[in-house]
Amino acid sequence: MEQFITFGIVGLSTAAIYAIIGSGLVVTYTTTGVFNFAHGATGMMAAFSYWQLSVGWGWPVWLSVATVLLVLAPAFGLLVELLVRPVQALGEAEKLVMTIALLSGLIALARWIWNPNKARSLPRFFAEQNSFHIGSATISWHQALTLVVAIAVAVCLRILMLRTRTGTEMRATVDDRALVGLTGADPVRANRVAWILGTVLAAIGGILIAPMVALDATQLSLVIVSAYAAAIFGRLKSLPMTFVGAIVVGCMEAYLTGYLPQNPYLPGLRLAAPAILLLLALLLFPHGRLRGRDRHLSAVPLPSVRGTLVFAGVIVAFGLVLATVLGEGDLITYGQIFAFGVIALSFVPLVGYAGQISLAQLTMAGVGAIVCARLGGNGQWWALLAVMVIAGIVGAVIAIPALRLNGVYLALGTAAIAAVFDRWIFTIPSFEVFGVEIVLFDQGSVDLVGPRLFGLDVNTPAELTVFSAICLALVTIGVAALRRGRLGRRLIALRDSEAAFATLGGSLLLTKMLVFALAAGIAGLGGALYGMQLMSVTAEQFSFVAGLGIFLIAVVGGLGVVGNGLFTGTMIAGPLNAIVALWPAAANLVQTLPAAAGLAYSSGAVDDGVVPSLRRRWESALRDRLVMAVLLGWIAALWVLRVSDVVDGYVLVVGVVIGALAARSWAEARHRQVPAEPEIPVELWGISRPWTAEDGEVLSREVAARS
Structure with a gap:
């Protein structure tokens, strides 16, 4: 009994922190209609700032806390409000991209400022004071402080929301912003107060929990998964129920730590428990109508047969050029263009056509890498088919919760699934099912080899690059054919209105399972190609955080166009790697670029995606046969010179860019009326x-x- 009480005290102290963080999330969402995925990253930045002031620079604790909570956190809240304000009247997708970009960007920024290879720790508050006892339970002053702060936050929030004019404005803004403005209140001021309050609460939670966990940017940012679960208990609107949810999550973690059996398969379960609870809460609790549910749906382009085939040929030609002009080391790096392109292309039917937001596509790529490593260890070509089938089955299972969820709830659900795989599934040791040994990453890495096709081993980086390019070309043709077919039209109808789709006889279960399975199969193929190119991969390369960059670049490229695969792969494995190769000191800066692109997209700097925009700008050149013939001849000549070692790679790249720009100008001049x-x-x-x-x-x- 004494042990039970002790773990209960630990759980309550942790629950108090989750309650503080979750309440800030609820206040922000109910007032502004923006679900802040970066809420945990905000607390993480506050924790690192507090460490820098108190430990790094030796400031007094009280001054460090006051600076973070009274200066830095409010200032950051105002900055976020300025960033979010333009998208507040837009659809949920734009809001989602904005906060996911903030999450990714803040993690990259923290790693840039504070070297992740250097260990840091924060002392607990009042650590020099002796613990005190209540009955048989021992309570530290840090635990007592967290409980007192949580109670104070609950009381202050109740007074603010129910007893003050500002709170009344905030609650009224939830219902009708325009009407609030007509009554003489200021909805913009209410939003600012909400963002400042939410940021300060996240900062309080980050400072309190940092001494209890490792001071790591990713780990601290994903502590928010537990707060997400607490907020979902409150259905994103009830602060008392959010506190109840926090108690459930905190106590569950503590009791799992104390009573979970000593078993090699279960340690990850405790880490994944908050994500599992979040998923269960999403599925079991009824959800109201999403704030900002009005969506700005754009038309999905219909690719032509001829254009798709030409584009597929360009992809293969691009792969051949890379394979012939780059060395083996560079091919391992830049050959990833096509593998990432296949993974990114999985977003097109799922998100672009069907409107089903998923943040677990890189997880599906990890499943594909495992299957290919275990079934294709000797180069069996059919292992790639097994990859798509098995990853597709996993994707179909994920689709079952999608029937219950939509919008930000679906994004939360898929994020929870990705977290479960990261923290538990991918870390499970080998086990047997009906006498068949199942081996995942086995707490290490997996080795992959290229397939054996037509009696030839595809193993060298050059061969794998061309093979990956062919796979991307085939998948591009398949996704374009899907858009032109009946199923593609049904998916777009599903995106436009699920209710109308079901009313007209469409099967939500079958259609969602089909598109999730298809997207997961494509992502699994991309993961297998990625593993083949690197020859060995680990679970960390398929983590939830690693997948955010791919999602952001794919969104910026344009989720409704088939050319997005090549664009996203090129951006991730091309310029980003090239910048680091030419300027190694810019490695940290490069990590922030996907987040910057996501922020630019959601703020309206990019209209319907980069790929459609480029298509419009190059329309005249692409349709002019003479101009394209001359451009292709110029590129072919440069390629021959490079293969003959007459020019180097830099001359080739610069020459291609100059030729392309000249071709565009020439075509515009020829067609200028x-x-x-x-x-x-x-x-x-x-x-x-x-x-x-x-x-x-x-x-x-x-x-x-x-x-």
Whole structure:
């Protein structure tokens, strides 16, 4: 009994922190309609800032806490409010991208400022004071402080929301912003207060929990998964129920730590428990109508057969060029373009066509890498088919919760699934099922080899690059054919209105399972290709955080276009790697670029995606056969010179860029229409221009016709 009480005290102290963080999340969402995925990262930045002030610079504890909570956190809250304000009137996708970009960017920024390879720790508050006892339970002053702060936060929030004019404005803003403005209140001020309050609460939670866990950017940011579960208990609107949910999550973690059997398969279960509880809460609790549910749906382009085939040929040609001009080391790096392209292409049917937001696609790629490593260890070609089938089955299982969820709830659900795989599934040792040994990452790495096709081993980096390019070309053709077919039209109808789709006889279960399975199969293939290119991969390379960058670049590229696969793969494995190769000191800066791109997209700097925008700008050149023939000839000549070692790779790249820009300018000049002379009114004939004999005849005919 004494042990039970002890773990209960530990659970309550942790629950107090989750309650503080979760309440800030609820206040922000109910007031602004923006679900802040970066809420935990905000607390993480506050914890690192507190460490820097108190430990790094030796400031007094009270001054460090005051600076973080009264200066840095409110200032950051105002900054976030300025960033979010433009997207507040837009659809949920734009809001989601904005906060996911903030999450990814803050993690990258923290790793840039504070070297993750250097161990850091924070002392607990009042650590020099002796613990005290309540009955048989021993309580540290840090635990007592967290409980007192949580109670104070609950009381202050109740007073603010129910007893003050500001709280009334915040609650009224939830219902109708326009009406609040007509009554003389200021909804913008209410939003600012909500963001400042939410940021300060996240900072309090981050400072309190940092001494209890490792001071790691990713781990601290994902502590928010537990707070997500608490907030879902409150259905994102009830602060008392959020506190109840926090108690459930905190106590569950503590009791799992104390009473979970000593078993090699179960340690990860405790780490994944908050994510599992979040998923269960999403599925079991009823959810109200999402704030900001009005969506700004854009038309999904219909790719032509000829254009798709030409584009597929360009992908294969691009792979051949890379395979012939790059060395083996560079091919391992830049050959990943096509593997990442396949993974990114899985977002097109799932998110672009069907509107089903998923943050677990890189997890599905990890499943594909495992299957390929275990079934294709000797180069069996059919292992790639097994990869798509098994990953597709896993994706179909994930689709079952999707029936219950939509919008931000679906994003939360898939994030929880990715967290479960990260913390538990991928860490499980080998086990047997019906006498068959199942081996995942086995707490290490897995080795992959290329397939054996037509009696030839595809093993060298050059061969794998071309093979991956062919796979990306085939998947691109398949996704384009899907868009042109009946299923593609059904998926778009599902995206537009699930209720209308079901009313007209569509099966939500079958359709969602089908598109999730298809997307997971594509992602699994991409994961297998990625593993083959690197020859060995670990579970960390398929983590939830690693997948955020791919998701953001894919969104920026345009989720409804089939060219997005090549674009995303090129951006991730091309310029980002090239910048680091040319300027190693910029490695940390490069990690923030996907987040910057996501912020630019959600703020409206990119309209419907980069790929459609590029397509419009290059339309005249792409349709001009003469210009394209000359450009292709120029590129072929540069390629021959590079293969012959007459020029180096830099000359090749610069020459291709200059040739492409020149071709575009030439095509625009060829198709530029001469503006027609403005028509001069009849009463100005002879004034604005000279009078002619024909003018008299025209006037005579007009007069005769009207008389």
